[in-house]
Amino acid sequence: MIPTALITGASGGIGKEMARLFAKAGYHLIIVARSEEKLKQLQSELDGHQVTIIVQDLTEADAAKKVYENIRAAGRTVEVVINNAGFGLNGYFEDIPLEEQLEMLRINVHTLTALSHYFLKDMKNAPLRNIPRGIINVASTAAFQPGPKMAVYYASKAYVLSLSEALAVELRETGVTVTALCPGATATNFFKTARAEHTRLTNRTMTPSIVAKAGFLGFVKGKRIVIPGLRNQTGSLAAKFLPRSLAAKLALYMDSER
Numbered sequence: 404m405i406p407t408a409l410i411t412g413a414s415g416g417i418g419k420e421m422a423r424l425f426a427k428a429g430y431h432l433i434i435v436a437r438s439e440e441k442l443k444q445l446q447s448e449l450d451g452h453q454v455t456i457i458v459q460d461l462t463e464a465d466a467a468k469k470v471y472e473n474i475r476a477a478g479r480t481v482e483v484v485i486n487n488a489g490f491g492l493n494g495y496f497e498d499i500p501l502e503e504q505l506e507m508l509r510i511n512v513h514t515l516t517a518l519s520h521y522f523l524k525d526m527k528n529a530p531l532r533n534i535p536r537g538i539i540n541v542a543s544t545a546a547f548q549p550g551p552k553m554a555v556y557y558a559s560k561a562y563v564l565s566l567s568e569a570l571a572v573e574l575r576e577t578g579v580t581v582t583a584l585c586p587g588a589t590a591t592n593f594f595k596t597a598r599a600e601h602t603r604l605t606n607r608t609m610t611p612s613i614v615a616k617a618g619f620l621g622f623v624k625g626k627r628i629v630i631p632g633l634r635n636q637t638g639s640l641a642a643k644f645l646p647r648s649l650a651a652k653l654a655l656y657m658d659s660e661r
């Protein structure tokens with residue numbers, strides 16, 4: 404019997420690198436995204452590993468339920484849920500269409516919450532006990548301060564961090580761990596999707612493989628928060644001690660055009 408890892412947003416970026424790592428570690432993968440072709444490419448790259456594809460738009464209101472029911476119908480138990488799928492939007496709050504911002508909240512917040520809720524009982528009762536079981540929620544260094552010009556995105560990641568830390572404490576004696584992975588700027592399609600390619604955020608980026616590796620190792624060690632890279636760690640620490648208004652101004656500087 405081999406353990407199963409569910410990875411959302413595995414068609415590219417950090418999620419794809421997570422998939423490679425969990426496959427190498429011997430997990431059966433269930434990979435979710437909208438781009439069927441990209442998921443199929445990853446499946447054939449991981450030839451020899453068990454990989455199941457679920458094509459699903461995770462901004463749909465009942466997306467998490469559909470994913471859960473699909474997996475249960477196949478008789479699978481999931482040991483690890485990696486809530487990675489998500490996106491950001493750059494611009495002033497009033498200028499970004501409301502529906503786009505609500506879609507962002509649906510994937511970054513609602514679907515992540517619902518998937519965690521659906522799979523938690525199964526993870527607690529999973530027959531495989533001697534392997535790490537739990538949730539990796541991909542938050543961001545954006546979780547540590549307000550983010551003018553990406554206001555809803557930063558707020559959504561603050562939610563992800565807070566939820567993850569609270570669940571980690573609730574579950575501390577169950578063998579199920581919760582890790583919030585908080586990357587800083589990472590070289591993926593994120594900035595294109597966010598319309599933030601010309602902002603200072605892209606001045607220095609890490610590779611998605613380094614970010615995923617930090618998340619994977621942190622999860623295996625049962626860490627509650629993983630911030631990849633010294634620069635990101637220092638920035639997140641500084642954000643904790645600075646007055647919130649100053650931290651927000653610094654975020655505005657970073658979220659603005661170079």
Ligand SMILES: NC(=O)c1ccc[n+]([C@@H]2O[C@H](COP(=O)([O-])OP(=O)(O)OC[C@H]3O[C@@H](n4cnc5c(N)ncnc54)[C@H](OP(=O)(O)O)[C@@H]3O)[C@@H](O)[C@H]2O)c1
Binds near residue numbers: 411460462586588593
């Ligand atoms: N890159 C950064 O600088 C950075 C920094 C901090 C945190 N993060 C977080 O890291 C996570 C992964 O982002 P990334 O940087 O790897 O960006 P990415 O390369 O754009 O990957 C995003 C992934 O999410 C999936 N996705 C997006 N919208 C979806 C939808 N409606 N339904 C289903 N899947 C959807 C995409 O697949 P499809 O398009 O095929 O659906 C893709 O696989 C996100 O939560 C992001 O907020 C990124």
